[in-house]
Amino acid sequence: MALRDIPAERVTEAVARLAIKANIELDPAVEAAIRAARQTEASPVGQAILDQLIENAAVARTQRIPICQDTGLAVVFVEIGQDVHVVGSLEDAINEGVRRGYTEGYLRKSVVRDPIDRVNTQDNTPAIIHYEIVPGDRLKITVAPKGIGSENMSRIYMLKPAQGIEGIEQAVLETVQLAGPNACPPMVIGVGVGGTFEKCAYLAKKALLRSIGDPSKDPFWAAEEKQLLKKVNETGIGPQGFGGTTTALWLAIETWPTHIGGMPVAVNINCHVARHESEVL
Ligand code: SF4
Structure with missing residues (x-):
């Protein structure tokens, strides 16, 4: 051929x-997630911040600024x-x-x-x-x-297989807690599990490309994404770290086969801007 x-x-x-x-143009799926979070956010300060994020996106789009x-x-x-x-x-x-x-x-x-x-x-x-x-x-x-603010708050863990799913959850929650306000929450969180040291980092970055609302194709990991997002939001960090029920908009997990002796986990934090655009040539 x-x-x-x-x-x-x-x-x-x-x-x-x-x-x-x-x-310049906030991903419509991210904007929809911010609007949905605005409806459920418990903190008045958190609600005001989410309103500002929606307004900021509109200003950027109409005035053609970042x-x-x-x-x-x-x-x-x-x-x-x-x-x-x-x-x-x-x-x-x-x-x-x-x-x-x-x-x-x-x-x-x-x-x-x-x-x-x-x-x-x-x-x-x-x-x-x-x-x-x-x-x-x-x-x-x-x-x-x-953005580097959220990138700086990302981490890699070389877990032992016996640490299991609890170990993965602990790694994600620790990373989120340490990130606090520095990653400009509400965050979008990409998690890579498996492979090697560099492969899990790549998987975590790739997880950030998945559209908000598009769960893992594996039912086990799709359920885990939901569960972990709930736990992240229970940390109370809230929008911009001022407290509230919206710490993350979305959490995606990508996995890969790994060695019998290891369980690499990478947590790549993204902020509410969560930029990615594609074209097919
Ligand atoms: S909103 Fe995102 S890109 Fe902007 S400073 Fe915060 S972390 Fe960086």
Whole structure:
């Protein structure tokens, strides 16, 4: 079968579009979850904050400005059909898209070239790119700008198998408690369970791409997502950490087979902005 050519420029254009859209237009599923939480939030201060988040999203959308000042590291997930041939450098095309999107969209440039000398690259590149080869002749690009306030509060635990589901719950709840107001709650929480040290971190990040209201396909883990979200909301941290019944809007768990001797668990915290936009080329 002949490979399907996709010019690199199309990738660049898509990434630029997605970076701007993700930063300016709050995901309708997230907004619906905030509105639903507003109906159930017990604390008057919490209710007022949720109202402000809804107003903030409307202002961002109508005035074409970012939902938050931290427009994030550009995390890009690419599903490459094995029958696709990108004409040109895919990696360069993605970074050019980030450069273009963050410049043309007036989005804050938050990337430094080295963790110690901390010189800003001035164009928010390089992106963090995850590639996955899939069947077919399509290219799916997801841009998920990630704010560092919530990223800083994320954690990895190398649990022992005997710690079981209770150990996983404890890890998530400890991470949420330690995050407190720093992750700009209400949070969206991605949990990765299984694999290895780096695989569970990847799974946790990928869990954040799942749309709010879309549970795990595995009934056991779908029930666990529900149960754990309830426990997270019982912590009382509340909107922006001022107390209340809405600490998280959503919690998604992704799992993977693992070694008989281990149980890695990663908890990736996201905030109420929870940005991710996709296009299929
Ligand atoms: S955690 Fe989210 S809402 Fe808070 S500053 Fe970062 S991107 Fe903005």
